Amino acid sequence: MKRYLLLLPLLALGLGGCNKEYLNPSTASQEQVVATSDGLITVCNGLQYRYTTGGALSPLYNIVASGGLTTRELNVINVGNIEEYNVSLGAGSLTNSNIVVRNLWTQTQLVKANADLVLANAGNAADPGTRSGIVAYASIFRALALGTQAQFFEQGPLAAGENAAFVPRVQLLQSAVAQLEAAATQLAAAPVSADFTSKIVPGINLPNTLQALIARYSLLAGDYDKAIAAAGRVDLASRSVFNFDDNTRNPLFEVTFGNRNVYEPTDVNLGLPAALAPEANDRRIPFYTRAAPTSTQNRGTGFYTAANAPIPVYLPGEMLLIRAEAYARKNDLAGAVTELNRVRTSTAAATTGTGGLPTAPPGAGLAAYSGPQTQEAILLDIYRQRQVELAFQGFRLEDSRRFNRPAPGTTGAERNRNYFPYPRVERENNPSTPADPAI
Numbered sequence: 001m002k003r004y005l006l007l008l009p010l011l012a013l014g015l016g017g018c019n020k021e022y023l024n025p026s027t028a029s030q031e032q033v034v035a036t037s038d039g040l041i042t043v044c045n046g047l048q049y050r051y052t053t054g055g056a057l058s059p060l061y062n063i064v065a066s067g068g069l070t071t072r073e074l075n076v077i078n079v080g081n082i083e084e085y086n087v088s089l090g091a092g093s094l095t096n097s098n099i100v101v102r103n104l105w106t107q108t109q110l111v112k113a114n115a116d117l118v119l120a121n122a123g124n125a126a127d128p129g130t131r132s133g134i135v136a137y138a139s140i141f142r143a144l145a146l147g148t149q150a151q152f153f154e155q156g157p158l159a160a161g162e163n164a165a166f167v168p169r170v171q172l173l174q175s176a177v178a179q180l181e182a183a184a185t186q187l188a189a190a191p192v193s194a195d196f197t198s199k200i201v202p203g204i205n206l207p208n209t210l211q212a213l214i215a216r217y218s219l220l221a222g223d224y225d226k227a228i229a230a231a232g233r234v235d236l237a238s239r240s241v242f243n244f245d246d247n248t249r250n251p252l253f254e255v256t257f258g259n260r261n262v263y264e265p266t267d268v269n270l271g272l273p274a275a276l277a278p279e280a281n282d283r284r285i286p287f288y289t290r291a292a293p294t295s296t297q298n299r300g301t302g303f304y305t306a307a308n309a310p311i312p313v314y315l316p317g318e319m320l321l322i323r324a325e326a327y328a329r330k331n332d333l334a335g336a337v338t339e340l341n342r343v344r345t346s347t348a349a350a351t352t353g354t355g356g357l358p359t360a361p362p363g364a365g366l367a368a369y370s371g372p373q374t375q376e377a378i379l380l381d382i383y384r385q386r387q388v389e390l391a392f393q394g395f396r397l398e399d400s401r402r403f404n405r406p407a408p409g410t411t412g413a414e415r416n417r418n419y420f421p422y423p424r425v426e427r428e429n430n431p432s433t434p435a436d437p438a439i
Contacts, residue, residue: 034121040134041199043118047141048201051111052242052311053251059111059148060242060311061251062104065263066152067394071415072271074263074300074392081262088263090416091408091439095424102423104152108145113160115142119179129193132186136206139183140313143176143213150176150220151398154419155434163432173221177214184210203243204313208234212314215322220398224326231319231326239351239359241310249307252392257304264299265289270391273414276384283365287350287358288391302361302392309357316360317343317389321382328379336378341368343385361389379403408439 033039052060068074069088079085083099094101118138125131149156150169157164158175184207192206215231218224244250256262268289269277278285288302303311320342327335346363353359364385371377383403387396397415399405405414421436 030117034117035124037125037127037130037134037195038199040118040121040125041130041196043114044134044137044141045199045201047111047115047118047138048204048242049248050107050114051141051144052244053248055249055251055255057103057107058251059104059107059145061255062100062107063148063151063394064252064392065100065256066104066420067397068271068392069263070417071396071400072266073387073396074271075266076263078261084263088416094417094420096421096427096436097424098421101420102425104148104420105423105426108148109157109160111141112145112149115139115145116160127193127195128190130196132183132190133192133196133200133206136183136187136192136210137200137204139179140204140206140209140213143180143217146172146176147213147217147220148394150217151394152420153422154437157430157432163430165432166434170221173217176217177221177223177226180210180214180217184214201243203241203310205238205240208238209240209313212240212319215319216314219322219326220402224330227326228323231322234314234316234319236316236319239353240313241353241359242313243308243310243354245308250304250309250311252304252311253307253309257298257300257302258307260293260296260298265392267299270387272384272387273412276380276387278384278388279366281365282388283347283362284388284391287361288388300392303358304392306357308355310353310359312359315390317346318386321386321389325379325382325386328375328382331375333373333375333378336382337369337373340378340382340385343389344369364388 033043052058055061065074065084066087069076069084070090076085076088086093086098087100115138118134119142122131122135122138125134146156150172153169155166155168156172157166158172159165187207187210211230211233215227215234218227218230256264265271268285268291272278288300290297290299290301293299303309320339324336324339327339344364344366345368347365348363350358350362351360369378369381371381383399386399400415401418406412407418408416417439419437422433427433
């Protein structure tokens with residue numbers, strides 16, 4: 001990977017490939033920034049800034065675009081948006097020069113490298129509670145970066161450096177989980193300090209988010225027992241969100257859901273095939289979509305309706321569906337149906353945060369599961385519930401592979417690629433880059 005060195009809001013660190021450094025002589029050096037608690041907290045704030053803001057550059061935007069456009073969840077409105085349009089075509093149309101792919105890769109690599117820098121220097125924070133907050137925060141964004149790479153790429157580098165070696169995606173997930181577990185242990189021993197809380201961007205509940213991401217990435221790595229346990233430790237009444245305002249704007253609203261120029265939900269059935277269409281009167285559908293948008297309205301709503309709309313880091317329903325899926329894959333069908341029904345029959349109102357904007361969808365308000373008591377049938381309904389509960393959050397490509405939905409080139413294909421090609425910028429600067437997947 002190329003080597004960059006820029007200063008805040010986020011240090012863009014050496015990522016391998018070549019040794020160029022671009023220094024700003026009027027700013028503090030990297031070593032000076034991470035030498036103090038305040039400097040480390042500033043870089044922590046920069047992690048969220050890099051991950052969530054910047055419109056079409058941000059990982060959040062590209063995660064949603066990549067997950068939705070490859071699976072027909074989203075549809076390009078204006079084919080003049082050629083990069084998104086090529087993602088929607090997939091197969092050979094999605095090349096390693098695609099900007100969506102490049103931004104998804106490079107921005108998460110930068111987040112991961114900066115998180116590693118914070119973790120390597122966290123000992124410079126003398127107060128235990130401040131140090132545990134710094135470690136927890138950096139671990140969360142490191143996990144989000146690695147987890148994102150694992151969702152869209154077959155392999156990725158764990159270490160930053162010259163000609164960084166690639167490892168299989170499951171190792172990325174396992175590394176993320178191991179660091180999250182270490183951070184959770186440290187945070188339990190030294191609860192976060194008031195000093196850290198007063199200086200960090202508000203919105204992320206550290207203890208619950210650590211457990212939620214352990215659950216998410218353990219499930220993807222196939223560690224079902226760990227996923228069940230971690231999801232069960234999340235307080236479902238808590239909320240953890242990325243906050244926005246008129247200066248740091250919700251990137252999905254800013255670029256696409258606030259207009260009719262880029263993409264929108266394919267239809268009120270979320271682009272699902274007829275056999276998996278949402279059930280009648282599912283209360284989540286009018287939360288996520290407009291049935292009859294005007295000529296200037298995007299069909300999509302949900303968490304992308306205003307510049308200051310918060311975006312959840314995880315949803316309570318995701319934790320229940322993680323447990324349901326993990327139980328089902330362990331062939332504990334009774335346990336799976338119990339957790340599945342907690343989602344299906346929920347009637348709670350949509351939870352709102354600052355300004356009355358939602359931080360979770362309403363309960364589905366559906367009847368309990370009444371289908372066949374087989375692993376295949378229960379997993380199929382869990383898949384359908386995930387596509388509704390977690391709509392437009394970038395999970396569908398990963399879900400489509402994991403649930404063995406029809407693959408590219410097969411009858412009724414539900415995704416146009418399995419994994420993305422590695423960006424051209426990576427291949428040109430890192431000879432360790434593996435061959436691109438066929439599709």
